[in-house]
Amino acid sequence: MTDTGIGASVRRKEDYRFLTGNGRYLDDMNRPGQAYAYFLRSPHAHATFTIDTAAACKMPGVVAVYTGADIAESGLGGLICGWTITGKNGEPHKAPAHPLLALDTVRHVGDTVGVVIADTYLQAKDAAENVAVDYKPMPAVTSVVDALKKNAPQVHADAPGNLCYDWEIGDKAATDAAFEGAHHVTKLDLVNNRVVPSAMEPRAALGEYDAGIDEIALYTTSQNPHVARLVISAFIQLAPEHKLRVISPDIGGGFGSKIFIYLEECVTAWAARKLNRPVKWTAERSESFMTDAHGRDHVSQVELAMDKDGKFLGLRVSTLANMGAYLSTFATCVPSYLYATLMQGQYTTGAIYCEVKAVFTHSTPVDAVRGAGRPEATFVVERVVEEAAREMKIDPAELRQRNFIPADAFPYQTQVALAYDSGNYAGSMDKALDMVDYKGFAKRRDASKAAGKLRGIGFSSYIEACGIAPSAVVGSLGAGVGLYESAQVRFNPTGNVVVYTGSHAQGQGHETTFAQLVSDRLGVPIENVDVVHGDTAKIPFAMGTYGSRSLSVGGSAISKAMDKIIAKGKKIAAHTLEAALEDIEFSDGNFTVAGTDKSMDMAAVAFSAYVPHNYPGDELEPGLDESAFYDPVNFTFPFGTHICEVEVDPETGVTEIASWVAADDFGNLINPMIVEGQVHGGIAHGVGQALLESACYDDTGQLLSGSYMDYSMPRADTLPEMRIATTETPCPHNPLGVKGCGEAGAIAAPAAVMNAISDAIGTSNITMPATPEKVWRAIQSAR
Amino acid sequence: MSVNVSMTLNGKAVSAQVQDRTLLVTLIRDQLRLTGTHVGCDTSQCGACLVHVDGRAVKSCTMLAAQADGAEVKTIEGVANNGELHPMQAAFKEHHGLQCGYCTPGMIMSALDLVSINPDPSESEVREWLEGNLCRCTGYQNIVIAIQAGARAMREGGK
Numbered sequence: 001m002t003d004t005g006i007g008a009s010v011r012r013k014e015d016y017r018f019l020t021g022n023g024r025y026l027d028d029m030n031r032p033g034q035a036y037a038y039f040l041r042s043p044h045a046h047a048t049f050t051i052d053t054a055a056a057c058k059m060p061g062v063v064a065v066y067t068g069a070d071i072a073e074s075g076l077g078g079l080i081c082g083w084t085i086t087g088k089n090g091e092p093h094k095a096p097a098h099p100l101l102a103l104d105t106v107r108h109v110g111d112t113v114g115v116v117i118a119d120t121y122l123q124a125k126d127a128a129e130n131v132a133v134d135y136k137p138m139p140a141v142t143s144v145v146d147a148l149k150k151n152a153p154q155v156h157a158d159a160p161g162n163l164c165y166d167w168e169i170g171d172k173a174a175t176d177a178a179f180e181g182a183h184h185v186t187k188l189d190l191v192n193n194r195v196v197p198s199a200m201e202p203r204a205a206l207g208e209y210d211a212g213i214d215e216i217a218l219y220t221t222s223q224n225p226h227v228a229r230l231v232i233s234a235f236i237q238l239a240p241e242h243k244l245r246v247i248s249p250d251i252g253g254g255f256g257s258k259i260f261i262y263l264e265e266c267v268t269a270w271a272a273r274k275l276n277r278p279v280k281w282t283a284e285r286s287e288s289f290m291t292d293a294h295g296r297d298h299v300s301q302v303e304l305a306m307d308k309d310g311k312f313l314g315l316r317v318s319t320l321a322n323m324g325a326y327l328s329t330f331a332t333c334v335p336s337y338l339y340a341t342l343m344q345g346q347y348t349t350g351a352i353y354c355e356v357k358a359v360f361t362h363s364t365p366v367d368a369v370r371g372a373g374r375p376e377a378t379f380v381v382e383r384v385v386e387e388a389a390r391e392m393k394i395d396p397a398e399l400r401q402r403n404f405i406p407a408d409a410f411p412y413q414t415q416v417a418l419a420y421d422s423g424n425y426a427g428s429m430d431k432a433l434d435m436v437d438y439k440g441f442a443k444r445r446d447a448s449k450a451a452g453k454l455r456g457i458g459f460s461s462y463i464e465a466c467g468i469a470p471s472a473v474v475g476s477l478g479a480g481v482g483l484y485e486s487a488q489v490r491f492n493p494t495g496n497v498v499v500y501t502g503s504h505a506q507g508q509g510h511e512t513t514f515a516q517l518v519s520d521r522l523g524v525p526i527e528n529v530d531v532v533h534g535d536t537a538k539i540p541f542a543m544g545t546y547g548s549r550s551l552s553v554g555g556s557a558i559s560k561a562m563d564k565i566i567a568k569g570k571k572i573a574a575h576t577l578e579a580a581l582e583d584i585e586f587s588d589g590n591f592t593v594a595g596t597d598k599s600m601d602m603a604a605v606a607f608s609a610y611v612p613h614n615y616p617g618d619e620l621e622p623g624l625d626e627s628a629f630y631d632p633v634n635f636t637f638p639f640g641t642h643i644c645e646v647e648v649d650p651e652t653g654v655t656e657i658a659s660w661v662a663a664d665d666f667g668n669l670i671n672p673m674i675v676e677g678q679v680h681g682g683i684a685h686g687v688g689q690a691l692l693e694s695a696c697y698d699d700t701g702q703l704l705s706g707s708y709m710d711y712s713m714p715r716a717d718t719l720p721e722m723r724i725a726t727t728e729t730p731c732p733h734n735p736l737g738v739k740g741c742g743e744a745g746a747i748a749a750p751a752a753v754m755n756a757i758s759d760a761i762g763t764s765n766i767t768m769p770a771t772p773e774k775v776w777r778a779i780q781s782a783r
Numbered sequence: 784m785s786v787n788v789s790m791t792l793n794g795k796a797v798s799a800q801v802q803d804r805t806l807l808v809t810l811i812r813d814q815l816r817l818t819g820t821h822v823g824c825d826t827s828q829c830g831a832c833l834v835h836v837d838g839r840a841v842k843s844c845t846m847l848a849a850q851a852d853g854a855e856v857k858t859i860e861g862v863a864n865n866g867e868l869h870p871m872q873a874a875f876k877e878h879h880g881l882q883c884g885y886c887t888p889g890m891i892m893s894a895l896d897l898v899s900i901n902p903d904p905s906e907s908e909v910r911e912w913l914e915g916n917l918c919r920c921t922g923y924q925n926i927v928i929a930i931q932a933g934a935r936a937m938r939e940g941g942k
Contacts, residue, residue, distance in 0.1 A: 011876055018884025019872040021819015021859035025885065028818035122802070200823045200831060200885040200919050252821070252885025253919050285824040507883030507920045677879045677925055684922030708828035708917070716913035716923040721906075745922075 005520035009673035012512045013526075014505075023250045026204040026221050031278035034206070035063050037268055038124035039281070040114040040131055041290060042106035045140035045362040045701020046153060049106060051113055052132040059130055061123030063275060066267070067114045068101035076100060076270060079261060080235045081327035084478040085165045085336050085358070093165035093358065096156035098326040100236070100263040106135070107155055107325035108363050109703050110290025115267055117279055140362035140701030144299055144320040147361045155325055155360035164323050164358035165332070169340045169416050175353035178314030182305035186388040192376045192750075193768045194297035194322065194695040195688075196711055197369045199506070201252020202283035203292065205265035207272030215243045218269040222248040223258045223504050224544020227481070229536050231261045231329070238270055248534040254506035255685070256368040257292045259546050260329040264291075289706045294695055295369025297322035298335065298376050304349075304384045310394050312349040312403050317380055319356045321366075328367035332358065337417075337477050338373030338465075338547075344414035345381040346425040346461050346639060347403040352415040362701045368546065370685050370746040371464070378462040382751035386459060387764050396459050396755075397433060400641075401426060404461075417477075418465055420637050424665065424729050429461060431663035432641040435723055444645070444658075454648040454779075455658065456760025459641060460752035466740040467636030467731070468547030484631035485549070486540040487557035489518065489565050491624040493610035495603030496528040502542020503554030504533050508742060509674040510550060514558055516670055517736070521562050523589015523602055540627055548740025551670065552636050552731065559735040560628035568624060569605045575620055576600060576608055636731045636739035640664035642683070644752040648760045653776025655691060655757055660722040664744050667730045668737040675741045679724050682745020688714040689746075690753035694769050712769075788852045792817070793861030801848045808832045808843035810851075811858060819859040819888045823917065830916035833889035834858045840896035842915070859888035862895070870940055871895055871933035880929030882920030890916055894930040902938050904931065 004010050017023050042049075053065040079098040086092055102113050113133055118124035139153040146152055147162040155162050179185060206219040216239050222228045225246040233241040251258060264281050272279040283291070298321050305314040321335030340354035385403075389396035404425040405412050412420040441457055448455035468474075471482030488500040499514055515529040532538055545554075570584040573591035577584075583594045592599035600608075609624035645658040662679060669675050692712035696704040705711040730737030750768060757775065758764040763782035766774055789798035792815060799814050811817050811834065820843060823831035832843045835857040862869045868876065871894055881887040890913070897904055897912045904912065909927045918926060 012879070014884070015876040015881060016868070018881055018887050019859075019868060019875055019891070020863050020866075021817065021888055023819070023884045025818075025821070027822070028812075030813075122804070198919055200829060200883065200917060201821070202823070251883065252823075253883040255919065285826070285829075509882070673879050677882060677921060680922035680924045681882065681920045682922075685919070707826045708824050709826050713828075713917050713919070714922070715917065716910040716927060717907075719922060719924070722922065722924055 002520065004526040005516060006670050008516065008671065010512055010516055010526065010671055012509050013515060014509065014511045025201055025250050025252055026206060026219055027282045029206060029219060029249070030280070031206065031208050034278040034280050035117050035119060035275065036121040036124050037271065037279050037281040038116045038121065038128050039112050039264060040116065040128050040133065041287065042109060042111040042113055044106060044135050044137045045109050045142065047106050047135040047137045048104055049113060049133050049135045053114065055132065056116060056127040056130040059123065059127035061119035062127045063117045063119065064271065065114060065116050065131060066271065068099055068103040071100050072103065074270065076238060077236050079263060079326070080231065081332055082329055082480040083333040084480070085167055085332045086478065087165040087167050093332050094159040094163065095327060096158050100266050109701060110287070110364060111325065112263055115271065117271055117275065142361045142363040142697035142701050144322045144359045144361060147359045148320065148357070153362065155362060159360050162360045164360055166357045167336050168353070168355040170353035171351055171415065172353045175314045175316055175351040178351040179303065179305045179316065182313055183308040184306050184392060186304045186384055186391050188302050188384050188387055188764060190300045190302060190380060190383060191767045192296045192298040192379055193689060195295045195369060195693050196289055196695050197255045197257035197292055197295060198713060199253030199255055199257055202285055202288045203258065203262065203264065204282040205268040206278060206280040207269035208278040209273040209276055211276055215245060216269050216273055217245045217247065218265060219247045219249065220265040221251055221258050222246065223254045223506060223546055225504065225534055225536050226502065226542045227544055228261055228265070232266055236266050238266060246536045248504055251506040255370045256295065256372055256546060258506065260293050260367055285708065286706055289711065290364060290703060293328040293367035294324065294364050295366060296376060297366050300380055302380050302384045304388050306388060306392065310392050310399050310402055312347050314351040315343055315349050317343060317354040319354065321356055321358045322363065323358050323360050324363045324365035325360065326365050328365040331365060331367045333479070334368050334373045335376065339377050341416045341418050342374050342377035342463060342465060343381060343416050346405060346463050348405050349415065354416065363697055370682065371743040372547070374464045374743065375686065375747045375750060378460060378747050379751045382460045382462065383754060386755040386758070397429065397438065400459065400461050401429060418635065421634050422729050422732050423637060423639055424727060425461065425639060427727050428640045428663040428665055431725055431727060432643050432661050435661040435663065435725060436643045436659065448647050454650055454760040456646050456648065456756040456758065458644045458752045458755025458759055460748045460755065461641045462748040463637055463639045464743060464747050465635040465637060466548035466743060467552035467632055468549045469635055470633055471631050481543065482631065483543055484629050485553040485557045486542045486627065486629050487554065487561045488540055488625070488627040489558065489561040491606040491609065493607055495606045497524050499529065499531045499558060500539040501531060501533050501554050501558060502539055502544060503550035504545045506545065508550060508678065509671065513551060513670050513674060514555065517555055517558055518562065522565065548742045551736065551738045552734050552740050553630060553632055555736055555738065556734045557628050557630035560630050561626045564626035564628060565624060568626065569602065571620055572605050572608050573600050575615065633733045638664065638666050638739040638741065638744055640744065640748065642748040642752045644756045646753065646756040646760055648757065648775060650779055653772035653779065655770055655775055657687065657719050659720060662722065662724045662748070663727060664741070665727045665729050666741040667739040668728060669726065670738065676724050678741045679745045680722055682743060683722055683749045684714045684719055685746040686749025687719055687753055690750040690768050690770060692769050786849045788848050790851050790853065791855045793857055803849060805848045806844055807846040807848045807851050810848035811843060817858050817860050821885055821888060823885065828917065829886070830889040830893060831886050833892040835892060835896065840893050859891060862891065870936035874933030874936060875929045878925050878929040878932055880921065880926045886916060886918045890918065890926055894933060897930065898934045898937055902934060904934060906931065
């Protein structure tokens, strides 16, 4: 290992610009003559409306005011959902129209009825006060349970009963049979609370039209600029793909929320062309709360059937999943194929059945947030396993160990479609138990008790399917796209390298990790490798960043492109050194004629490639610039065990995280420092969901937690120092042996926290977020 | 109504005409074009807009530009010395105290304010001090480590 190669904690190349205020986020950009957009949001969850813009149009600085009627007249299409779920009835999910601007009905607080464009942002905002919108409010429903009731307010006429789909996976008959023969069944009712993604950079968009070449440039906060371009071109029909350039610059966090195609970027780009003037929009945080796709929001019943030794015989899950008012870009697949397919967990459970009803409500659309379905699945499995351990009076670590899929059983075909490629679940459990000093827990509990506190310990042994995803598999499950990734590795004549990657970065450190791959493999000094992403005019068509896929899919594409660079370099070396191609060997950045001291280094090969004065034109092309697309053959399956210890104050209900240990397996690590940082952030995200965060609506559909005054984010004093370790079981099917680490913490954490609190207070009858009030009440009710 | 604001920004005298309702952060970002100071919320919770006014940390979204008239204002752009990272910035890099970078300028300005009044903060003092700064990426752990390391480097370097 070199100090800049694979396995080294190389300090990040991107840090300098961020540390000095030289990052280039979207709102930092301005274009000459730019106007500003302000979107008009509905204050009602459900209403019909009429709109009169005449007075606003006359306000100072106003350039234009557009409504849904203007969008309809222009012939633009609506927003789409890119994954078709086929229900129990054999029919596709209900997909009601989602116009860019509402025409006559609003369906959630924040639904958008118009846009004001003015010379300055404050002028646009002032003029918006003078748009007369006459709302006729109607009853609204935001809870999934209520939305399915008879006579519930209906969100869409073409989705009767508010049902988007009723879907199932697994063998129902076999599962029912497993329950009939069970020694004990543990049942839990669970709520997975709605969360707001909260990237620190609000979404933004800047459209600019070049009339000379009829091209729109759309700068937007996107995790996947090519997907945005495809959808905006093919479905919104704003412009042909070759006349629409999408640029996503430095992005201040995504966590899923910037995957999706949103109306604001479409309308901003459309208006820029219509006005032939740049138009910029930047969300205020209150808009982020109302319009960034939310996450989670499930209500589930789970039952686990066991034999007398605690062997898991069957798992039965029934879930209601909130879709919100409209289907966001990938909303449908999150509570189905990204959720129920993980119900096997780390266990040999013999039979599994899961049914999911996806439900429309008058609330902000729900889609993927860090983990996307997998945190919800882990919460279901790990909560019921821990509860079963209590009921069966078996140690929770021991119960898990009895049911782990053994390390020699891989590949392992699950009961719910996925085939796990590799794993060593007992290995990560053992490591976590050792780190937490499990044997010493009783003593620590006694010490807490002596101090008047209740101490609890909670486990979460999670599995995730990431490295999303093999195109053939997702295609067969209803995805409208393939999920490969692209890369281009381009040498310049002087030997430095530019890597063009489809894996967009929002803080993950790709510019460093990917440069390490190149430095390690091609022997180029890391400072001579630049990584470029985020511009459809520069990079090959690409699928972007989500589902912990950047390294395993995007990095594998870079690896594949480097294979081609080496193959081409061998040809160049063979020609230059006058040797046979098969005699050329490549290592440590040198092409050598086997058994001789004749060699050329990478830089010399690159220079030769671009100064090919004596190349045989029909046999050897000039240039050293190779592209590759990598389509994974399977998902990757990171796993691990997190253990949380809490101390609860029974007088106040305040929960303190006393310690956190994590033993994760992400396969091979390229940059351990970055991996550890990803795990820290994921854990904090999951602890936020468990203890603090909740998107709440009142009975009329008002979003009560609409700012950081009301929506409680994890802060620096939420968590103690987290202790992170890894085991390394390489992924057997990608060239780097890597799996992905960005979501693991958020997947593992909520169950670990809630299991620890349940252990401390002696009841599982408590929902997230476990606020002091809820914990106190649970303690009282359990007495 | 428009007002004239004159102040010292990162050591240089600047002046600008602003509307009376203009926030300091808007002046810094939109008129003076120093975009390292960020806006992350609209309720003064996140701390991404933190700058120093007359030597103390202030959320520049909570202050009118006019209130900064005559003040000495320092932003993240004024922290490095001729392109060389300040020890606190270097500590953030060394300890991976940043990911997406959006909250980072505010974190560094906050950290420098802390060290100016407490040159040797404990872990819990750092965590408590950061109450007004939100980060979604890092889980704060490496930020806390970086601030303690930066403080140490500043003590040793006599800064």
